[in-house]
Amino acid sequence: MHLQEPCVDGVVWTTVSRVTDPDLRAPPSPRVEALIAEVVEPDEPEPAVAIDNPNLTPEQREEAAKRAEQDRRDRRLVRRLKEGDERAFQELVQTYQNRIFGLMLRMISNRQEAEDLAQEVFIIVYRAIGSYRGEGRFYTWLYRIASNTCKNRIKYLKGRNFHRSVEIDETPQAQLPASDGGSIVSMQSQVPGPEQAAEGTRMEKVIQRELAALDPEHRLLIVLRDVQGLTYQDIIRITGLQEGTLKSRLHRARLALKERLQPYLR
Amino acid sequence: MAEPKTAEAEELMSAYLDEQLAPEEAARVEKLLAESPEAREELTGLQSMLKLVKGLPEVEAPPDFYEKVAKKIRRKRLLGGEGLWLLALPFQVLSVVLILVVAVTYMLLHLDADPSGQLEKDPTVQPPQPPASPAADPGHPAAPR
Numbered sequence A: 001m002h003l004q005e006p007c008v009d010g011v012v013w014t015t016v017s018r019v020t021d022p023d024l025r026a027p028p029s030p031r032v033e034a035l036i037a038e039v040v041e042p043d044e045p046e047p048a049v050a051i052d053n054p055n056l057t058p059e060q061r062e063e064a065a066k067r068a069e070q071d072r073r074d075r076r077l078v079r080r081l082k083e084g085d086e087r088a089f090q091e092l093v094q095t096y097q098n099r100i101f102g103l104m105l106r107m108i109s110n111r112q113e114a115e116d117l118a119q120e121v122f123i124i125v126y127r128a129i130g131s132y133r134g135e136g137r138f139y140t141w142l143y144r145i146a147s148n149t150c151k152n153r154i155k156y157l158k159g160r161n162f163h164r165s166v167e168i169d170e171t172p173q174a175q176l177p178a179s180d181g182g183s184i185v186s187m188q189s190q191v192p193g194p195e196q197a198a199e200g201t202r203m204e205k206v207i208q209r210e211l212a213a214l215d216p217e218h219r220l221l222i223v224l225r226d227v228q229g230l231t232y233q234d235i236i237r238i239t240g241l242q243e244g245t246l247k248s249r250l251h252r253a254r255l256a257l258k259e260r261l262q263p264y265l266r
Numbered sequence B: 001m002a003e004p005k006t007a008e009a010e011e012l013m014s015a016y017l018d019e020q021l022a023p024e025e026a027a028r029v030e031k032l033l034a035e036s037p038e039a040r041e042e043l044t045g046l047q048s049m050l051k052l053v054k055g056l057p058e059v060e061a062p063p064d065f066y067e068k069v070a071k072k073i074r075r076k077r078l079l080g081g082e083g084l085w086l087l088a089l090p091f092q093v094l095s096v097v098l099i100l101v102v103a104v105t106y107m108l109l110h111l112d113a114d115p116s117g118q119l120e121k122d123p124t125v126q127p128p129q130p131p132a133s134p135a136a137d138p139g140h141p142a143a144p145r
Helices: A006-020 A030-039 A058-082 A086-108 A111-131 A138-159 A194-212 A216-227 A232-239 A243-264 B004-011 B013-017 B023-035 B037-054 B065-080 B083-113
Strands: none
Touching: A058 A086, A058 A111, A058 A138, A086 A111, A086 A138, A086 A216, A086 B065, A111 A138, A111 B065, A138 A216, A138 A232, A194 A216, A194 A243, A194 B037, A216 A232, A216 A243, A216 B037, A232 A243, A243 B004, A243 B013, A243 B037, B004 B013, B004 B023, B004 B037, B013 B023, B013 B037, B023 B037
C-alpha cells in the first residue's frame, strides 16, 4: 500500500519554501519554524581532508583525494545553485539520487514510499539551500536532511500503523535455512545465473525484512555503515552521536540483526 | 554476568571489526578473544552477518527521478505563488455558477416530475362560495324593488 499524505508533504514543503524563496515574504508560523529546525540543520565546520598525511595508506590517500575532489565539485554546484542555476541542481540530484533513494529504501522497505521520500529530500535541499553556509560538507548536510526526513516519516507512519510492504517469498522452502535444504548464499559470492539470482533476491528480501524489524535508530546505523559504507566520522556528523555512543550502539544494532539472521548464517 | 571490563571489550567488538580502535582498545578486544570462546563465536557470527549485509546490491533510483523532482518543484512553486489564485478565479466563479444552474434546473424538473410534489385538493375543505347576487336577496339594499 502506498500512503500519500498531502498534509505531510504540504507541511514540509511550506516550511522549507519559506526559507529561501524571495517570493514568499510572509513570516513562517512558529509551528512551521519548528519543522524547519527539525529537518534542516545548519552545516557545521568540518576539518579538511588531509591528503598529504604520511600515515595514510595509498588506498586511504586515493579515497581522500576522491573525496576532496567530490567536495570541491559539490561546492561549485551549490554556489551555482544559489545563483539560480537549475542545471547545477540537476547535477546535484543526479550525483546523490541513488544514495539517498537507497537509504530511504533500506529504511522504509517500500519502493514507492522511498521514492517519494527521496524526492522530498531533494525538494527540501532546493528550497533550503540558502541555509547551507558551506562550512561543512554538502554530502553530510544532505544526509542529515535525509535521515531527519526519514525519521519523521517513520514516526508518522508508525502513528498510522503503516505496514511495510517488503515483498518476501513466503513459501516454506524459501524460509528454510541452509541446513534444512534452504539455499543460503552470500550475495557477494554468487555466480550469476537464474537460480543464484533468485536466491540472491530471496536473501535480499530476508535481510530487508529483518532490517525493517530493527529499532529505527539501530537500522539507520546499520544502513549508513554496513549497507552504504559511510565512515564513522561521517556518521557522527550526520547523527550527532558521540564516537563512543556510536561504537556501542552500532555494536548493539549488529548483534540484534545477527540474532534475527541467525538461521541464515553459516 | 559479564564483568564490566569484559562487557566494555565486547562493546568494542564492532569497532574492532571496522578497524576503528586505538591500539590499546584493540589489544583489550584481542585479549578477550584469546580468553573467551564465546567472544570468538560472537565475532565469527558478526563477520558472517556483515558479509551478508554488505553484499546487499546497490539500488538505483528510477531513471526519471530528477524529472519527477523538477516537476514537483514547478507544481509546488506554482501552487505556492499568488498567480495561480488569480488565474483560477474566473474558473472558480464559472464553476459556482454552473453548479447553481444545474442545481436549480434539477430541482425544477424534479418538482414537475414527482407526483408527491404536486399540490392536491383537500376534499374536506369547501371551495369558497361566490358572493351572493344582489338579485337573489330581496333584503339587500341594492336589490331591485
